[in-house]
Amino acid sequence: MAERYETVWEVLRRRAEATPDGLTAVDEHGRRLTFGELRVEAEAVAAALAARGVGEGTVVSWQLPTRIESVILMAALTRLGAPQNPIVPISREREVGFMVAQLRTRLLVVPDVLRGHDHAAMARDLAARDPGMDVLVLTDRLPRADPATLPPPPAPPATFAGYPVRWVLYSSGSTSDPKGARHTDGSVLTMGRNLIGRLELVPDDRVAMVSPFAHIGGMTWFVISLLAGCANILTERFNDDAIAALSREGVTIAGTTTPFHEAYLKAQLASPVPIFPRVRAFPGGGATRSLDLHHRLKAAFGGVGVISGYGSTETGPLTIPSVGDPDRVLAETEGRPYDTTEIRIVRADGSLAGTGESGEVCARGPQMMLGYVDPALDTAFDRDGFFHTGDLGSLDAEGNLRITGRLKDIIIRKGENISSQEVQELLSLHPSIVDVAVVGMPDPVVGEMCCAVAVLAPDAYPLSLADVRDFLLGKGLSIQKVPERLAFTDALPRTDTGKIMRHLLREMLA
Structure with missing residues (x-):
């Protein structure tokens, strides 16, 4: 029998007939x-x-x-x-x-x-x-x-x-x-089915819809609800009331990016009782996270940590761990590609990188877009149909992806490449720093300066550039990668989905 392809509406109609009284959405009110x-x-x-x-x-x-x-x-x-x-x-x-x-x-x-x-x-x-x-x-x-x-x-x-x-x-x-x-109904349904499998979603699951619904994440979780029969908890604005709504509605899948996870942690540490007693996963993606976030979540939420995946508006979700993967995979990687997905790591000269070697992440699969509205931008696809993401990463021996930075976020100082993400991840471990970003700024002498912009903890002592240098050298960072400039802000500028708006930081530094 030939394979049959569905529309999203057909999936919705079938779900409504199968479980008409099942919950698909509940809001904070x-x-x-x-x-x-x-x-x-x-x-x-x-x-x-x-x-x-x-x-x-x-x-x-x-x-x-x-x-x-x-x-x-x-x-x-x-x-x-x-x-x-x-x-x-x-x-x-x-x-x-x-x-x-x-x-x-x-x-x-x-x-x-x-x-x-x-x-x-x-x-x-x-x-x-x-x-x-x-x-x-x-x-x-x-x-x-x-x-x-x-x-x-x-x-x-x-x-x-x-x-x-x-x-x-x-x-x-x-x-x-x-x-x-x-995108098509085919690509969207593929995204949904992939995530259902890795997160082992069931009708009893309650998903935190805390980022904008008018986003690829909203579209994906809408379809997941139809396919798996689970419900989304909608919050129009993310604040203490939103967290209270997630708690009241029994959230089990508490996404979606690092700023949200940090807010959950803060709320839990201030509460004498579990705020999310049914939570079983903290899926994430789309924003960098500190190396210890997974372990801090596990300590606060009874052994439940991060399940961070990788993807984009163009590609849809490409990788994510399984819920039962070991801590090393959950804490340090974005998991392995879905069965529908092929990922290549490509060197600057176009050749394939080896295991553990960093290069540009390129991907191909049925969950990806057909192309851009402006066909002139479709040069991002190579002749084999792989989309060049502009992100840098590596694949380990088990096929797990680690993102190491972005091509355009590489800081070139005196001809040496500095990964802003590498420096950022290490700085995030400093006990006085609660949020940090690292960006490059033009400099006539060295080409680009490595600059760190940090948000300090309320009770932190004032950090100096020398403090930052000593901390990073103590973590084994090469001296040429240590930031040459340090600035402070009350909050890093971020999009609604948690991505750091680096261009605004560069304007601030300028």
Whole structure:
């Protein structure tokens, strides 16, 4: 029998029929949504959107916070087969305007005013530049209509290569325009199935959705909920109330990046009782972590530590350990590639690196994007179809990946390469430092200076450059890699997903 390929909507419909009363989402206010309710709501919203002209091939961009309405809208668009472009709420007119213009968006869905920003006014200003784009401002409920008016759902493709583009997600641009990654239902479902297997997810699991839902992570965990029958705990803003909601709802999978894990640790250390008594994994990725984070989590949470994976908007998740892997793998690596994934480590000259040797991480697999919206950017793919990530890493003898830095974050001082991540990881072990980033700054004498920007613990004594030097030399770091400049800040600038915004640090240092 020929293999059969599914759409995301087909998976949703089947889940709603199998476990209609199963929970798919709950928010910090206690609002709950079952799979059966999700299907009913999604079809009603899809009918209203269809009445506005949305259908297969109609690009819909939406910029909503992490709310139940976002889950319903995502599901409604899968019912219509409309390509959807989720946009994180922190994006502003320059970024949103670039995306909707490049995609020729026909409907832009935004909140009214969110965290002091008038999204509705911004959307209307953008629509004034493009008379063909409609705007839907969400003040309360999504629009609804009679599902009987809906056309048939999109048919599944006959081959995996036949999946059309249904998802476009933009990677955050720091100093240039954002890049749009074109995904399909096939790539998204592959991402979900891969993570379910490694994390051994079951219907009883409750997942912390603490980073933006309008992100590749939100899309992936939405699909995981449909495939595994588990539920996402939605928090619009990450704060003490969000952690309390995760505790109240019995979180078992508590992601998602280092800043969140550090916040969980702080909350647990201040609590006389376990805050997450059911937690069984702290998945992470997308942001660097200290070498001892896994062990600190284990000590605080009854033996449960980090399960850090690796991937990107373009590639989807590429690696992650299994829940039963040994501490060495969990603490020091991003795990091994999924069965669907091939990873190569490539030297600067294009040859393959050996075991344990650092080089550029290149990947190939069905969970990856078809390509960028701008085909001129597809030079990131080589002739064998491997995507060149721009990250530096190595594979050990067991196939586990360790990320050692980024090509563009290599600091070249007097012709010698310095990995900013290597220095950063060692500095994070200093007892007075709670967060740190290392960046290169142009210098007319040495080419680039190695600069550290640190956040000190509240009770820490003032650190000097000499203190930092002595600490790093004591950890075995070569003298040429020791930072030549040290600065302090109250908090490192980060994106909503925890990535350090290095360009802002360089502006600060300049």
